[in-house]
Amino acid sequence: MSFKQKRLLSEPIHEFAICVAPLYGKEPKWIQIVEFIEHHKMEGATLFYFHIGNISDYDRKVLDECENNGDIEVKVLQEKYDRPFYAWQLIEIQDCHMRARYHSKWTAFIDIDERISITQNGRILDFLNSEDNGKAAEIQMPILNIPKYEDAPLRYQNEGQVRKERISN
Secondary structure (H helix, E strand, O other), rough: OOOHHHHOOOOOEEEEEEEEEEEOOOOOOOHHHHHHHHHHHHOOEEEEEEEEOOOOHHHHHHHHHHOOOOOOOEOOOOOOOOOHHHHHHHHHHHHHHHHHHHEEEEEEEEEEEEEEEEOOOOOHHHHHHHHOOOOOOOOOOOEEEOOOOOOOOOOOOOOOHHHHOOOOO
């Protein structure tokens, strides 16, 4: 069965997927990408949809590796008409909604510098499933914004560097 055919099944393959707001710009994002994915995996997410514009080659290598592992899908934002990359947000939301529609039971739309914050014990997925009455079309949750005060290093050097740079120390 092909990947495309699996999306048309009546039961979604994934319980919880995340659509990440479009990434653009040449400042290093690799550590944000990795932390974002790992944090939300611990919260129950099993697939991430990344939409990218003009990002650094190193960030693209990190995304490619995650895609090769099956953790994410990457969609390159391109069009014959020029537009600023921040204007892709609405297009990304529509595209991601259509990709996840029959593929994921729950889909969250989150920026790379945001984390969903729940006040109850347990994972986000546990909370979502506890609220599932078969009638919910949308659940809004508070988010935690993660400020970035300076650019991350251009490339991974060693574990000590990651410990120093990571958001959650």
